[in-house]
Amino acid sequence: MTADRVTFTYPGADRPALSEVSATVGRGEVVALVGENGSGKTTLAKLLAGLYHPDSGTIRWDGTDLTAIHGDALRRRISVIAQDHTRWPLTVRENIVMGRPLDEERLAHAAAAAGADRVIGELDQGYDALLDRRFRGGHDLSGGQWQRIAAARGFYRDATLVIFDEPTSALDARAEHALFERIRRHADGRTVILITHRLASVRFADRIYVLDHGRVAEHGTHAELLRNGGLYADLYELQASAYQNPPRSSQNPADQNIPQEAL
Numbered sequence: 079m080t081a082d083r084v085t086f087t088y089p090g091a092d093r094p095a096l097s098e099v100s101a102t103v104g105r106g107e108v109v110a111l112v113g114e115n116g117s118g119k120t121t122l123a124k125l126l127a128g129l130y131h132p133d134s135g136t137i138r139w140d141g142t143d144l145t146a147i148h149g150d151a152l153r154r155r156i157s158v159i160a161q162d163h164t165r166w167p168l169t170v171r172e173n174i175v176m177g178r179p180l181d182e183e184r185l186a187h188a189a190a191a192a193g194a195d196r197v198i199g200e201l202d203q204g205y206d207a208l209l210d211r212r213f214r215g216g217h218d219l220s221g222g223q224w225q226r227i228a229a230a231r232g233f234y235r236d237a238t239l240v241i242f243d244e245p246t247s248a249l250d251a252r253a254e255h256a257l258f259e260r261i262r263r264h265a266d267g268r269t270v271i272l273i274t275h276r277l278a279s280v281r282f283a284d285r286i287y288v289l290d291h292g293r294v295a296e297h298g299t300h301a302e303l304l305r306n307g308g309l310y311a312d313l314y315e316l317q318a319s320a321y322q323n324p325p326r327s328s329q330n331p332a333d334q335n336i337p338q339e340a341l
């Protein structure tokens with residue numbers, strides 16, 4: 079999947095959200111997009127997925143320009159897990175399967191990959207539990223528990239490309255770290271684009287693109303980017319020092335669910 083000098087401006091916007099961006103995502107790779115708010119991460123993911131078309135430059139999958147591929151065919155190959163996932167007042171099973179043919183084995187695999195199996199295990203009715211308190215016998219889940227169900231929905235889809243767009247904002251640091259570990263292990267040859275602000279979690283991505291004001295500031299592995307001493311190293315340093323200097327009220331890392339390796 080390649081973006082070649084791609085520029086994109088939202089309708090009515092006075093400056094491009096992306097300018098001359100080039101990026102490559104190999105089949106089966108986990109690639110992270112990082113950068114500050116508004117730097118263009120989500121826009122680049124949408125362009126790579128063919129959900130938006132660039133104003134100039136090209137996006138290619140296996141050498142084919144995405145403008146030549148029918149939108150429906152593309153959408154079938156993409157699974158997006160975003161922070162604003164939908165909480166359907168349906169059963170756990172329906173929330174994960176979401177209208178696709180039911181395959182119990184794939185369902186169990188998707189739930190395990192997303193860490194939703196533990197949430198489901200705690201519900202008396204398991205996969206049959208109704209996720210809406212307004213109904214008799216219905217259940218409510220926490221934000222982090224819902225996010226695991228939404229991640230399982232993303233794994234269940236038989237997609238070539240899975241985009242995780244800050245799927246972890248409601249997860250504590252330990253849970254986020256565990257989810258990214260599972261994403262890596264369960265990608266099963268699928269290509270994964272990961273968008274997150276927590277840099278401790280993207281260290282294991284095959285490649286990291288750092289965006290800054292709609293441009294690629296740098297790219298490489300975690301180790302390469304740290305060695306470069308550029309924007310990524312600055313942002314990483316900043317987050318690591320925030321972990322190292324917790325507020326005085328809670329000096330104990332165990333209180334904060336911070337993975338030891340982030341310290």
Ligand SMILES: Nc1ncnc2c1ncn2[C@@H]1O[C@H](COP(=O)(O)OP(=O)(O)OP(=O)(O)O)[C@@H](O)[C@H]1O
Binds near residue numbers: 120
């Ligand atoms: N639908 C839209 N219409 C107009 N401008 C938009 C739209 N979506 C995003 N933008 C603008 O495009 C730029 C890039 O936004 P984008 O959402 O890609 O950034 P991001 O790096 O994903 O940000 P965040 O970390 O805040 O999620 C920003 O300046 C944003 O204001």
